[in-house]
Amino acid sequence: MANKSKCNRSVARDGGQSWKMRLPGAVLALLMGVGTASADVRLPALIGDNMVLQQGRQVAIWGTADVGEQVTVRLGKQKKTVGAGADGQWKVKLGPLKKGGPLEMVVAGRNTITIHNVLVGEVWVCSGQTNMDGTLLGKGRSGGVLNAEQEDAAANYPLLRLFVVKKAVAGKPQTELQCQWVVATPETVGNFSAVGYFFGRDLHQARKFPVGLIGSSYFDTEGEAWTGDAVLQADPALKVVADSWQQKIAEYPHVLEQFEQKLGDPQKVMELQEWEKAAEEAEANGQVALPIPDKVVSAIPNVPKDPRSSRRRDAGVWNAMIAPLTSYAIAGVIWYQGESNAEFPYQYRKLFPPMIQQWRSSWGEGDLPFLFVQLTNYSRGFRFPDVWPTTRESQATALALPKTGMAVAMDIGDHQSMFPKNKQEVGRRLALAAEGIAYGRKIEYRGPSFKSLRVDNGTVRLQFTHVAGGLVVHGESLKGFVVAGEDQKFFPAEAKIEGTEVVISSPQVAKPVAVRYAWANDPECTLYNKAGLPAPQFRTDDWTVSLQTLVRTVASW
Numbered sequence: 001m002a003n004k005s006k007c008n009r010s011v012a013r014d015g016g017q018s019w020k021m022r023l024p025g026a027v028l029a030l031l032m033g034v035g036t037a038s039a040d041v042r043l044p045a046l047i048g049d050n051m052v053l054q055q056g057r058q059v060a061i062w063g064t065a066d067v068g069e070q071v072t073v074r075l076g077k078q079k080k081t082v083g084a085g086a087d088g089q090w091k092v093k094l095g096p097l098k099k100g101g102p103l104e105m106v107v108a109g110r111n112t113i114t115i116h117n118v119l120v121g122e123v124w125v126c127s128g129q130t131n132m133d134g135t136l137l138g139k140g141r142s143g144g145v146l147n148a149e150q151e152d153a154a155a156n157y158p159l160l161r162l163f164v165v166k167k168a169v170a171g172k173p174q175t176e177l178q179c180q181w182v183v184a185t186p187e188t189v190g191n192f193s194a195v196g197y198f199f200g201r202d203l204h205q206a207r208k209f210p211v212g213l214i215g216s217s218y219f220d221t222e223g224e225a226w227t228g229d230a231v232l233q234a235d236p237a238l239k240v241v242a243d244s245w246q247q248k249i250a251e252y253p254h255v256l257e258q259f260e261q262k263l264g265d266p267q268k269v270m271e272l273q274e275w276e277k278a279a280e281e282a283e284a285n286g287q288v289a290l291p292i293p294d295k296v297v298s299a300i301p302n303v304p305k306d307p308r309s310s311r312r313r314d315a316g317v318w319n320a321m322i323a324p325l326t327s328y329a330i331a332g333v334i335w336y337q338g339e340s341n342a343e344f345p346y347q348y349r350k351l352f353p354p355m356i357q358q359w360r361s362s363w364g365e366g367d368l369p370f371l372f373v374q375l376t377n378y379s380r381g382f383r384f385p386d387v388w389p390t391t392r393e394s395q396a397t398a399l400a401l402p403k404t405g406m407a408v409a410m411d412i413g414d415h416q417s418m419f420p421k422n423k424q425e426v427g428r429r430l431a432l433a434a435e436g437i438a439y440g441r442k443i444e445y446r447g448p449s450f451k452s453l454r455v456d457n458g459t460v461r462l463q464f465t466h467v468a469g470g471l472v473v474h475g476e477s478l479k480g481f482v483v484a485g486e487d488q489k490f491f492p493a494e495a496k497i498e499g500t501e502v503v504i505s506s507p508q509v510a511k512p513v514a515v516r517y518a519w520a521n522d523p524e525c526t527l528y529n530k531a532g533l534p535a536p537q538f539r540t541d542d543w544t545v546s547l548q549t550l551v552r553t554v555a556s557w
Helices: 018-022 025-032 148-153 194-207 229-234 236-263 266-284 294-299 316-325 345-363 387-400 423-438
Strands: 052-054 059-064 070-075 078-083 089-094 100-108 112-128 157-164 182-184 211-217 332-336 370-373 404-407 449-456 459-465 471-473 481-484 490-492 494-498 501-505 514-517 527-529
Touching: 052 211, 059 100, 070 089, 078 089, 112 157, 112 194, 112 316, 157 194, 182 194, 194 211, 194 332, 194 423, 211 316, 229 236, 229 345, 236 266, 236 345, 266 294, 316 345, 332 423, 345 370, 345 387, 370 387, 370 423, 387 404, 404 423, 471 494, 481 501
Parallel strands: 052 112, 112 211, 112 332, 157 211, 332 370, 370 404
Antiparallel strands: 059 089, 070 078, 070 100, 100 112, 157 182, 449 459, 459 501, 471 527, 481 490, 481 514, 494 501
């Protein structure tokens, strides 16, 4: 099994004193004698043994030291020296770097830090909610994959490195996080994102370069939690969610005070107030939110939830789990999220493209490749018939942005679970998209995509791009197509392939005007190209669907 303890301590060469990160600022200052003792050169957790640096561009190396202290960074033949600023921060840029390694990096000021086993290759961030968060050997509803034990035993890739960001929430963007880079082995991959691992493994095998994967995901989170506050405040449809969270946070002290008044046990009240004082200070100082300690929860049942530490808080996981990564040069992002936004899909299409643009702006790398997974097939528990197809459509609107790619997954899911076990194929399709979009390889990485239609004597002919040499039927016949006339009533259609076209007709629709394919929560997927990739769902109409006016106005828990 993976060593789960590796992410529970600081890796910034702080002498094992990671307890400091959990103390309120005033207490920490008193204990450390701030302003009286000199500080060693320190590095963030991202810069450490076994790390992968992005090839082909300048990479930042940064940290802290005494004000004015001269810090020298050496890597190979490169050497850069800089003085720490008035805030103790310093940063140098190396590169552009050529792929290879292993190398040693030396960072020297008053003290010297040697970083071992450094590789130069391709670095990708793996982010999203439950399906990205599900690990190779994970337990529970989102963890585990097909043939998990065999996959884990075969995971021996010295040039594949993993970094798992510790789950956290914050009210303001952070600069530090906890964990460390590890080499991909059977002892380490089991606790990493399964989708991320299979993506990185396939990319490494196809391209032969070192790959670094930064796993930053959090189960059961909405897209708003992964989006910076400026984006949320800029659109009225998104601002209502952010404002509702701010209202919950403002009301929480009063809610807690009322709870304490009913508690009646002075000792328990004191314990709760001690935590609340520390949590208030962390929030005021823009630090990572302090969840209510387990010992307090176990001793005081039914403590009101603290919205400050909720994983669904607007911008909360962006602040704590993505913002600290944005100084680290990367090749791109893979993303699997959307389930928690599914009942408000038109609101999500306002969120998703701006979120991508905000991530790109924060990294400052131009059109950083952003590859995402479209929601899988699933048949249970929906209030409306158009929930997931409309959300899939909202996800696909992001393809209008340059260097975006979408992995279709609605043919490989589990009808009874929204957490499919075939993460291998999801990772493979993402890796194909990376090769085509990020690395310019001339391969097919998309399934047949609707291009246009023409109507001829009651028959509809559909044209497609990305046919990869031809269209293919999976199964006995071509299914999943419906057709409608001007009355907007859809009926099952007969469909067949003729060359590079799909021909649609129905005896119930004499004058067809619109066609939909796989427009269902759990659709039949039968149309593929010769590259073995499925056609994404599509519709040729823009008619109103059942969820078009739904907007989340109160933040969910």
